[in-house]
Amino acid sequence: MTELIIPAIISCIVAFFTVYVMTPPLIKFLQKRNFSVRDVNKKDHIMVVRPGGPSIIAGIITSEIVLYIFFQSNEILVIMITSFIAFVIGYVDDRKVMGGWFKPVALVIAATPIILLGTYDSNLSFPLFGSVHIPVLYLGIIIFMIPITGNTINSIDVLNGVASGFMIIASFSLSIALFILQNYEMAIISLPLGFVSLAFYKFHKIPSKIFPGDSGALTLGGMYGAIAILGHVEIIAAVALLPAVINSFLFLTSVKRIVEHRQIKGKPVEHTEDFKLKATDDKTAPVTLVRLILASGPLSEKQVGHTIFKLAIFSGILAIITAFMTGTSI
């Protein structure tokens, strides 16, 4: 355990400062190239640059390289490759708007390194009841896991700071769960995800200076999914992600098809005169987490973000309880 502390500290520092140092020049570069979109939740015509994916992937790759120097494990290679493929898929969508099916289908490619390098265990562990051996079914779980986590994080990237802030809470919950389960190596491999999110949050929080874009959101989600599989904490990871899962669930059950947000005509949220967010009565608009939060009355963007973070903390606590329950299976 003690021999893991130094690599853990170095990789976390590298993860944090790579993003912290790289993002300001990235913002300037994107401003020069005019790669910006309007922040629709601001009263004034404020343009925000995107995507922040390049600095996020740089933080992940450099910190995982540091860990690879110490551990030389296939798991670290898989995390890097999966995250990078997710980044490339997201970057393609950032540069050229693709159809609703592109990301879920393309993200299956990001899952293939896990299968090809054999870095998985076909036993699915459940809290209290133990594990079940499902060799064929587990391949399906791997194939679906990365597209689900990637798109789920992407779908919650709707307000300033929410995707990165949510990822800080979910990923640190997952790391704590891995420590509880005494899977120390995977816990340390997972830590850079939280620190990368933390550094990016500094620029993404309200008022955002940069948006992560599809490349940033898919990178964070792809790495999260890979950690869930490699660390054998699929159920715990799903629990920590529940608010984002609810968002996707509400969206899909109301729209009843896989579609890009921009293809939806009805608006779930509108603005009051003082530019607070307010749920609409539009029957064609999808039901979303933000719309449900706003159902009791208008709130500022910051208040909605804080409510989502409270839900994320609640899920994180449930995930940690689940880890204790998994560790004490019958």
Next chain:
Amino acid sequence: MKVGLFGFLFVMWILIITGGGILVTILGPFSISGYGDFDWILTSGFKAIFAIILVIAWILVMSKLKNWIFRKDIKS
């Protein structure tokens, strides 16, 4: 509303744990024999179908629960 969302999260969590219990206690020990080399394929196929049915049931229950908890708020 906010309490409703926390409640919805909690029920989702309970359903995940319950579903896991069903998978481990019923599906885990299940195996088909008497078909030679095809035993493991048939067993895996059955387990996959059962798991998919569980997931569909989970989605249906969550959908009903969503309508019940948020019936006043969901206008669409």
